[in-house]
Amino acid sequence: MTTPLTGSCLCGAIRYTIDTPITELRICHCTHCQKASGAGGSVNAVVPSASFHITQGTPKRFDARADSGRTLYRFFCGDCGSPIYSQRATTPDILVVRAGTFDGGGDMKITTHIWTRSARPWDTIDPASKQFPGQPDAPPARK
Numbered sequence: 001m002t003t004p005l006t007g008s009c010l011c012g013a014i015r016y017t018i019d020t021p022i023t024e025l026r027i028c029h030c031t032h033c034q035k036a037s038g039a040g041g042s043v044n045a046v047v048p049s050a051s052f053h054i055t056q057g058t059p060k061r062f063d064a065r066a067d068s069g070r071t072l073y074r075f076f077c078g079d080c081g082s083p084i085y086s087q088r089a090t091t092p093d094i095l096v097v098r099a100g101t102f103d104g105g106g107d108m109k110i111t112t113h114i115w116t117r118s119a120r121p122w123d124t125i126d127p128a129s130k131q132f133p134g135q136p137d138a139p140p141a142r143k
C-alpha cells in the first residue's frame with residue numbers, strides 16, 4: 001500500500017492524510033456507531049494520532065458519553081455530515097478513522113468485529129474474524 005493515504009468527507013471540505021500503513025480494519029457494532037453512521041456500525045482503522053494530518057478544513061466535534069462513562073470525541077464534517085474519525089478523551093495518542101472516507105482501499109481487510117452483542121440482526125459478521133462482544137482489551141495505557 002502506498003503512503004501517505006489520503007481521505008476526505010463527502011463534500012470535500014475536510015481532507016486528511018495518514019502516513020502509516022494500514023492493512024487491518026475493525027468494524028464497531030456499538031449503538032453509537034449505528035446512530036452516527038445510519039448503518040450497522042462503523043468500519044475503522046486504528047492509527048497513531050501522530051500519523052494523521054488534517055490537510056484541509058476543520059471537522060466539528062461531538063462529545064459522546066459512552067456507557068462505560070468514558071467520553072468519545074466524534075469528529076465529522078459540519079457541512080456534509082460525514083463521520084471522519086473518533087478519539088477517546090483518555091487516549092489522545094490513538095485515532096480511529098472511518099475507513100469509508102479513504103480515497104482508496106489498498107489491500108485492507110476487515111479482521112475484527114467489536115461490540116458484536118449490539119450488532120443489528122440484519123448485519124453480517126465473518127465467522128473467521130476476531131470478535132469481541134464489547135470493547136476489546138484496551139491497548140496498554142501510555143500515560
Ligand SMILES: [Zn+2]
Pocket residue numbers: 009010011012013014077078079080081082
Ligand atoms: Zn463534508
Ligand SMILES: [Zn+2]
Pocket residue numbers: 028029030031032033034042115
Ligand atoms: Zn462504535
